[in-house]
Amino acid sequence: MVEDDESRLIEEIRAGSDTAFREVLDHHGPSISNYVRRMINRHVDAEDIVQDTFLRFWSTRDRYDASRSKLTTWLHRIAHNLCIDSIRRRHFDDAAENDLEDTRRGPAEAYALTEQADRVQRALSELSERQRSAIVLCHYQQFSNKQAAKILDLSVDALESLLRRGREKLKQFLSETIDEP
Amino acid sequence: MNLERFTFIVESYGSEPERWPQEERDAALAFASSSDKAAGLLEAETELDVFLARFELPESPLPTISLQRPAIIERWLQWLLPDFNNLAQTLWRPTLAGVLPFFLGIGISFALSLDTDYQLTTEEEIYLAAMTDTISEERFYE
Numbered sequence: 229m230v231e232d233d234e235s236r237l238i239e240e241i242r243a244g245s246d247t248a249f250r251e252v253l254d255h256h257g258p259s260i261s262n263y264v265r266r267m268i269n270r271h272v273d274a275e276d277i278v279q280d281t282f283l284r285f286w287s288t289r290d291r292y293d294a295s296r297s298k299l300t301t302w303l304h305r306i307a308h309n310l311c312i313d314s315i316r317r318r319h320f321d322d323a324a325e326n327d328l329e330d331t332r333r334g335p336a337e338a339y340a341l342t343e344q345a346d347r348v349q350r351a352l353s354e355l356s357e358r359q360r361s362a363i364v365l366c367h368y369q370q371f372s373n374k375q376a377a378k379i380l381d382l383s384v385d386a387l388e389s390l391l392r393r394g395r396e397k398l399k400q401f402l403s404e405t406i407d408e409p
Numbered sequence: 410m411n412l413e414r415f416t417f418i419v420e421s422y423g424s425e426p427e428r429w430p431q432e433e434r435d436a437a438l439a440f441a442s443s444s445d446k447a448a449g450l451l452e453a454e455t456e457l458d459v460f461l462a463r464f465e466l467p468e469s470p471l472p473t474i475s476l477q478r479p480a481i482i483e484r485w486l487q488w489l490l491p492d493f494n495n496l497a498q499t500l501w502r503p504t505l506a507g508v509l510p511f512f513l514g515i516g517i518s519f520a521l522s523l524d525t526d527y528q529l530t531t532e533e534e535i536y537l538a539a540m541t542d543t544i545s546e547e548r549f550y551e
Contacts, residue, residue: 246476249476253474254471257472258471261471262466265466265469266464266466275469275472279472279474282472282474283474283476286476341466341467342463342465344463345464345465345466347463348460348461349464351460352464366422366428367423367428367461368464372431373430384430388417391421391422392421395423395454395457396420398457399456402456402457402460
């Protein structure tokens with residue numbers, strides 16, 4: 229999306245335009261959806277987070293300052309915060325939901341992932357939430373180190389440390405599960 | 410660029426140069442082509458990049474979102490109350506709301522004061538006189 233178009237859309241959204249909001253959803257929705265689905269294993273949760281990301285953007289649209297960050301960075305920041313909330317809430321709920329989990333578990337089923345993709349997702353699940361975010365943002369979402377650091381509210385040095393430790397852990401996972409399909 | 414920094418870049422961002430920090434990319438590429446150790450490092454990271462590339466997602470339909478519209482009173486309040494980031498341009502709204510009743514009162518009283526042509530009928534005058542208790546008893550029995 230050209231910068232001028234984005235500025236125009238933001239102005240229209242501030243004025244309450246549904247149409248401009250739909251345009252932003254159409255343009256940025258797939259990218260946000262991919263980010264969230266790589267962060268969150270459960271299909272239902274991921275869908276809710278994508279929806280909440282755009283609703284939160286709508287309700288806080290007056291706070292977005294286009295001169296300070298790109299819209300995609302802002303949306304990813306919202307999505308990231310919601311993912312972290314969801315992951316942490318999931319940790320608390322896990323004990324209570326063990327039975328339910330058995331029937332809903334399985335990212336491969338939920339997203340119809342290939343076995344290989346499922347294996348990568350399991351490997352990413354082994355990482356801390358911040359390491360996972362850093363890798364998903366830089367590797368899959370193609371953000372520059374500065375943009376990714378902004379989304380995660382970190383310095384570039386801290387981001388690089390997260391990336392390095394995350395990749396180290398993934399290599400370890402790869403070597404330990406080399407015989408698995 | 411030295412081996413230490415190159416190692417850190419590759420171990421953080423992987424083997425694909427397009428993911429390396431833009432400001433160091435050219436120097437890192439030049440270093441990679443001139444160092445055997447650098448080539449070995451890149452090869453070691455390639456395996457993980459190939460592994461990560463397998464995580465492809467199927468297309469997913471976008472969620473349908475129904476936007477919540479604030480109630481009329483809420484929208485009016487949003488309009489009325491100033492945006493503190495833009496106080497100079499929005500302060501006129503509460504000021505206008507404050508002085509509006511004052512001007513409205515002046516307008517109404519001005520309109521009423523002009524309405525002096527009406528003459529009471531005799532019956533109306535007697536009726537109004539009967540409502541008052543200003544006539545003294547002495548005058549009443551005269």
